[in-house]
Amino acid sequence: MDQVNLLKKLETELRIRGFSEQTIKAYRFHNAKFLDYIRKEPEGMSEDDLKQFLAHLISEKKLSASSVALVRSSLLFAYNQVLGKGFLGIKTPKIQRKNPTVLSKDEVKSLISACVNDKSRLLIQFLYSSGLRVSECLGVRIEDIDFSEGVCNVRQGKGKKDRMTVISQKLLLDLKAYLEAGTLSSGLVFRNRGGAALTVRNVQKIVSGAAKRAGINKPVTPHKLRHSFATHLLESGVSIRFIQELLGHSNLQTTQIYTHVSRESIKGIRSPLDDL
Numbered sequence: 001m002d003q004v005n006l007l008k009k010l011e012t013e014l015r016i017r018g019f020s021e022q023t024i025k026a027y028r029f030h031n032a033k034f035l036d037y038i039r040k041e042p043e044g045m046s047e048d049d050l051k052q053f054l055a056h057l058i059s060e061k062k063l064s065a066s067s068v069a070l071v072r073s074s075l076l077f078a079y080n081q082v083l084g085k086g087f088l089g090i091k092t093p094k095i096q097r098k099n100p101t102v103l104s105k106d107e108v109k110s111l112i113s114a115c116v117n118d119k120s121r122l123l124i125q126f127l128y129s130s131g132l133r134v135s136e137c138l139g140v141r142i143e144d145i146d147f148s149e150g151v152c153n154v155r156q157g158k159g160k161k162d163r164m165t166v167i168s169q170k171l172l173l174d175l176k177a178y179l180e181a182g183t184l185s186s187g188l189v190f191r192n193r194g195g196a197a198l199t200v201r202n203v204q205k206i207v208s209g210a211a212k213r214a215g216i217n218k219p220v221t222p223h224k225l226r227h228s229f230a231t232h233l234l235e236s237g238v239s240i241r242f243i244q245e246l247l248g249h250s251n252l253q254t255t256q257i258y259t260h261v262s263r264e265s266i267k268g269i270r271s272p273l274d275d276l
Helices: 003-016 021-038 047-059 065-082 105-113 118-130 134-138 169-181 200-214 222-235 240-247 252-260 263-267
Strands: 151-154 163-166
Touching: 003 021, 003 065, 021 047, 021 065, 047 065, 105 118, 105 200, 105 222, 118 134, 118 163, 118 169, 118 200, 118 222, 134 200, 134 222, 163 240, 200 222, 222 240, 222 252, 240 252
Parallel strands: none
Antiparallel strands: 151 163
8 A cells, every 4th residue: 555545544534533634634744744754655654663753753753642642643553553554562651741821710701801802801701601612602593592591602623523611791781782683693702894704813813812902911712711611610610521512521530730820729629737
């Protein structure tokens, strides 16, 4: 099997299994780079060839542990799932998990106040109110929101899963007025003037611009609002299990990172010295 056929079969297998377009693009890219580097026919590749390429990425390209892990997954999928090689003994550096940066409630208020128009304000409020990923937020349709119950149905979120999340009652009133003023009753909630969805880059610019005007001296991205949503819920006493469901995490361990950044929860713990 030559390089072209392997990449074609790889893409077919990924599509059959329901992988996202972003993952398919990444897996194809990394496998093509590997083939260009080793310069052997795919069926003649050995476990040592994969290790040599990964070592090259670590020592010469200085890729991060998370990037190397993605390359490893891409290669193992192609050679184990498509070619049936059965490579097992390939380990990569352990990924160091950093606590996510979160905004304080006052910083969230400042961010919202710094918005220059209703659309930007509602978008930032929606991200913080729901905890949605940017791609999920941009895919929300008016008919996905239950204005009477205060919930939003997330269609085909990460992992192709449907779920529900909460929406602020205050936001729902403002959002309903905004949509009615624009005579919008169906379709995407957040769209440009032509009716198409906003892009992730559009949202990043809206959030970073508001953060700059608000004078927030820390990196502020749309995903930081998701982190803040989860942390503030935890601080208010919401069960970590409920937060897991709202965020759409498959694994509770992913959600538990927020237990390490909940400053208010830590401040509420009484030191045993005080009881002596």
